């Protein structure tokens with residue numbers, strides 16, 4: 001047996017383990033320090049009551065011979081796909097429920113979708129970005145080209161006609177930069193993809209954080225995007241499902257390459273390699289899209305966005321350059337005084353007992369930048385911003 005040697009090309013990810021080790025060492029040496037973590041990408045608010053109630057009911061159904069469910073449809077129960085279709089219809093996007101595939105989260109589908117695309121395809125990936133796009137392509141041995149996010153383009157790279165690509169990754173609102181493409185910018189990407197006969201994998205995991213109506217929360221708000229884009233979405237941040245696991249992927253029937261509907265290929269892939277998301281979880285997900293569920297979840301989103309704006313306000317006051325913090329739960333700041341990402345990490349930990357995420361961990365273009373997240377507790381955010389202001393005043 002020969003191993004898949006592409007795995008040997010992967011870089012070990014030391015980012016979060018290095019952070020954890022540095023924090024442990026610091027707390028051992030500073031027993032009284034009140035460490036605040038603003039680096040986590042996980043939510044802290046619990047599931048909302050409407051979702052909990054729906055899941056409790058579903059558990060009882062599973063325990064009753066009359067309502068027990070065995071295997072479900074691999075692509076998700078019709079009730080949930082219908083609920084997702086209604087959610088999209090509110091954005092004036094009309095999907096057939098067969099174009100919606102329920103997943104156990106966006107991460108799985110980000111990797112699995114590559115099964116239906118040839119190895120020879122060239123991939124275009126923004127830098128910095130969510131590292132899963134890069135690693136899943138390295139695992140399959142694909143050629144990767146990077147597009148540069150930087151302060152000049154506000155970390156929103158646009159297409160370069162001179163570069164050819166087959167698979168394009170876009171993430172908006174972006175992890176880690178919090179940057180959000182506007183309609184005109186996304187149209188440029190759709191036009192480019194159509195001209196190249198490429199496919200956009202549009203990661204909309206953070207769409208719910210978009211508060212400004214003029215910004216697109218789905219790529220299908222751009223004309224002809226159904227002919228060139230697959231959209232991935234997740235309830236992880238929308239409804240606190242990081243530990244519950246549910247998302248959805250849209251593969252429009254109009255998306256055709258070499259005369260073949262990608263929707264058919266994806267259905268074939270899923271029915272072969274996936275046995276669906278648990279019934280109980282899908283009932284919980286359905287409840288997210290109910291009027292009560294949406295209302296309750298929006299309170300949690302508002303809580304996180306208030307955190308984001310507290311951080312953004314502080315950076316404004318301190319004159320620190322950043323992207324995000326509006327329409328996104330991430331704040332991506334330029335490290336002050338020319339510090340590198342890890343120098344700033346050490347500075348914040350050792351002087352303010354504050355933990356964030358070094359931007360260098362998201363790609364070479366992240367060097368010199370730093371990610372803060374809005375997913376923490378309010379009192380921690382308030383205290384962290386107090387410490388940050390004080391430290392600058394002291395200088």
Ligand code: PLP
Nearest residue numbers: 105106107130175205234236247
């Ligand atoms: N896409 C992006 C951009 C993310 O940041 C994350 C999680 O952090 C995911 C996808 C994964 O989401 P899920 O929990 O649905 O697998």
